[in-house]
Amino acid sequence: MTDTGRYWGRIVAINIAATVLATFAFGGVGWQTPWRHVLESASISFLFSTSCSSLCALALPHLVPRISERFAFPMNWVVIVVALIGFASAGTLLALAVLVPIGYIRNTEAYMAWFVNVLKISIVVTLLFGIFGTALEIMRTRLDETTIALRTKELEEERARKLAIEAQLTSLESRVHPHFLFNTLNSIAELVHDDPAAAERVVGQLASLLRSSLDGASMPLVPLEQEVRVVRDYLEIERVRFGDRLRYDVQVADRLGAALVPRLALQTLVENSVKYAVSSRQAGASIRIRATDGGGRVRLEVEDDGPGFDTACTPDGHGLALVRSRLAMTFGDRASLRVESRPGRTLVTLDLPS
Helix, strand or coil, X not given: CCHHHHHHHHHHHHHHHHHHHHHHHHCCCCCXXXXXXXXXXXXXXXXXXXXXXXXXXXXXXXXHHHHHHHCCCCHHHHHHHHHHHHHHHHHHHHHHHHHCCCCCCCCXXXXXXXXXXXXXXXXXXXXXXXXXXXXXXHHHHHHHHHHHHHHHHHHHHHHHHHHHHHHHHHHHHHHCCHHHHHHHHHHHHHHHHHXXXXXXXXXXXXXXXXXXXXXXXXXXXXXXXXXXHHHHHHHHHHHHHHHHHEEEEEEXXXXXXXXXXXXXXXXXXXXXXXXXXXXXXXXXXEEEEEEEEECCEEEEEEEECCCCCCCCCCCCCCCHHHXXXXXXXXXXXXXEEEEEEECCEEEEEEEEEC
C-alpha cells in the first residue's frame, strides 16, 4: 500500500470513530433505541463527519507545514485550531446542502435549527479528532525525517569508511613500493654489520609502519599520539636513507595525545614533504610538525623549507585532495585544510574540532 493509501485509510478509521462518537454521545442513541433510528442517526453522523474530515484531510497536509514555518509553538496550534473550526463550519454547511435537496430538511427554520445544533457537535468532534490526527501526522512526519536523516548519516559514515580504507591502501601502496622496500631493506642490511641495534630498530619501525596501514580499517579516527608514532616511524626509516638531508622536529604537547584525528592524514602530509621537499633537493629539507589547541579546536601543522609548489595546480599523488575529502566526510564543515606555499616554505594546516 502506498503512503497516500495508508493516509486515507487512517482518515477513514478516524471518520468511523467520529461517527460512532457523534451517534452515541450526541445523537441521543442508547441500548434500547430501535435499530432503524440508530442507522438513521449513524448515517447522518457519517455524512457530517465525512464532510468535515474530507476537508481536513485535503487541506491540512498542505496547511500545517506552512503554519509551522510561520508560527512557533504554541501559536501554531492556535492557528490550527482556528482552521479546524473553519473546516467544521464549512463541512456542516456542505452536509446540510446534501440534506436539503433530499427533503430531510424542509424549511428555513429547520435548517437554522439543524445548523446551530449540529455545528456545535461538528466543532467538538472535528477539534477532537482533528487535533489527534494532526498531532499523529506531525509525529509520523518527524519520524520519517529522522529515519531519512539516520539513513543519510549511515551512508555518509560508510563513505567515510571507504575513504579511510582508500587512504590506507594508498599509503600502503606508496610504502611497499619496490624502491621504498629495497632502499629500506638495503639500509637494514648495511646496519646489520655496522650497528645491529639500529638495524633491529629500523625493522621494528618498518613492521609498525606497515601494521598501521592494515589495522583498524573500521577506525577512521585515531588518537593523535598514535598518529605521531606512525609519523616518527616513517621519518626514522626515511632518515636512514636520506641521512642529514632529512631534518625534522615534532612539537606535540602531551595533553593533546588523546585528541582524535583522521588516521594517516598527518602521515600523508609528512610523506608529501619528504617526497617533494627532501628527495627533490641535494641539500634536503627540514620538516616541522606542530600540534596546538585552543577554543575547542586542534590545529596540526606540517611545514618544510623545500622548493614549494603552485597550490592551484597540485601534483598528482600529493594526497591533499584525499585528505580534504576525508575531512569533509568525517567532520563536514567543522574541519578545514589550508595550504600556503612559496619557494623556501610550505605550510599545510589541519584545523579540527577537539
